[in-house]
Amino acid sequence: MAREIELKLSIDPQQAAAFKALPLLAKSDTAACQRLNNQYFDTPDRLLAQHRVALRIREQGERYIQTLKTRGSSRGGLHQRNEWEWDLATPELDYSLLATADWPEALQESEVQRRIVPAFNTDFERTTWMLRPQSVSGEPALIELVLDRGQVSATTAGGAAVTTALCELELELKQGSAADLYGLALLLAEAVPVLLSDISKAERGYRLLGAMDERPEPPLEPVELDSVETFAALAQRALTRASRGLDGWRGSQGLGQGEGRDWPGAETAAVACLELQALLQCFATLLPLTAELQVPLAQLCQGLEGALGWRRLQRRLDKAAEAWARAQAPAAAGQLDALLNDPATGRVLLGYGALLQGL
Structure with a gap:
């Protein structure tokens, strides 16, 4: 299991080109671009969404990767969540792998798993930079910055094809402190209009289907x-x-x-x-x-x-x-x-x- 610490921002798709031209990104250790296609799964009555679980298979070049994500926690826009990944030989779900993860007990029944079907798809281009910004904390900082730009698509219960644009930034802490994430994000925000984002790609898919209600706040x-x-x-x-x-x-x-x-x-x-x-x-x-x-x-x-x-x-x-x-x-x-x-x-x-x- 990996535990991510990341800050997510949304950006207007029309600002993506200006963002990629920022001088700050020219200081990246590496810059890479790849196409990622992701199929998300759920039951027809959205049991996975109800348990705040995202299950997907990602096609990345010639690799197929099964991923399970749980909600985790958020403070000040900073997200910490649990994530499990497994390589697959084919783009078919392998339920046996989920036994090694924090898979909610209510979803472990074989009857539930047999009902899991494709729910929606995300298809986007990911550009990645590895940045070493000036550290706020004093220790060396290393942050992975990605720009994901593409679309979320689904088919409604009535058979209609629906899509929505996807354009977001993710800053993942590789070395340093959470303060370094905010330091870099504020530098980016000086140059292009960005917003803190608490909406995952999976939630965007459910919203597209009209199947995601705002979660009530706990007392x-x-x-x-x-x-x-x-x-x-x-x-x-x-x-x-x-x-x-x-x-x-x-x-x-x-x-x-x-x-x-x-x-x-x-x-x-x-x-x-x-x-x-x-x-x-x-x-x-x-x-x-x-x-x-x-x-x-x-x-x-x-x-x-x-x-x-x-x-x-x-x-x-x-x-x-x-x-x-x-x-x-x-x-x-x-x-x-x-x-x-x-x-x-x-x-x-x-x-x-x-x-x-x-x-």
Whole structure:
């Protein structure tokens, strides 16, 4: 079993070429490009998704690799998860291999395994750089940076073929500390607009099928309201909601400027950003210097409010105002897209994540 420590970012596909041209990447020890095709599996009633498990077979050149991933943990946008990989002779699932992994007991029944079928596919080009950035921690740092660009595709229950774009960055720590991941990510965010991402490739596939509900947050344990631990617990939840909401909005970019966009996700992000702002104010005396976060976070909150205020008004109006409400959507969508294309948006959320990681 391998345990990954990585930071995932989403990037607009139109920014991919500019990203690959960054001078920072010219300092890479190596740069490689390969095509990866992945078939994900689940039961028709999505039992694997319910247990937060991803099972896939990857075609990588002439190799076939079976991979099992579990959810793991996340703090400040930093992901730690368990992963098992096995080489296969053919692109056929080998269930016997799963016995050596942390395979949920509810999925071990042979009857369940017989029901596992292909669910969706990801096909993307992966470009990899090995970078040795200036270390934040003092010890030598080595980070694997990958850009994945392609698409997720699936067939709905009704037989319709559906696709969505895939464009994301992954920074995996090979040597050094988690602070080094944030240091590199913030450098990248100075040059191109990126967003913290908490949405896996598997989840993007399930979203495409309309088979992924937002997971409920577990209840908080009783906490002291004047502790750094309380701030971290509350802020982590808000940061996750903000990043998922904004990433969901970006993912709906190909669906026009009207009701097809992920308006609920954007509204969730707006509320979460207000919570992040309030937490900085309420816990200011317990935290390291946060002044550099306060102004850009306030600007982000103001921008989101300006783009979404009409949605609250819409809910108070009768059906006679529906035409008016629909007319507001294109301009509001343009405002939200502009916010996400402003590097300041990604920088402030990354900065908040770095603050949480360092507590």
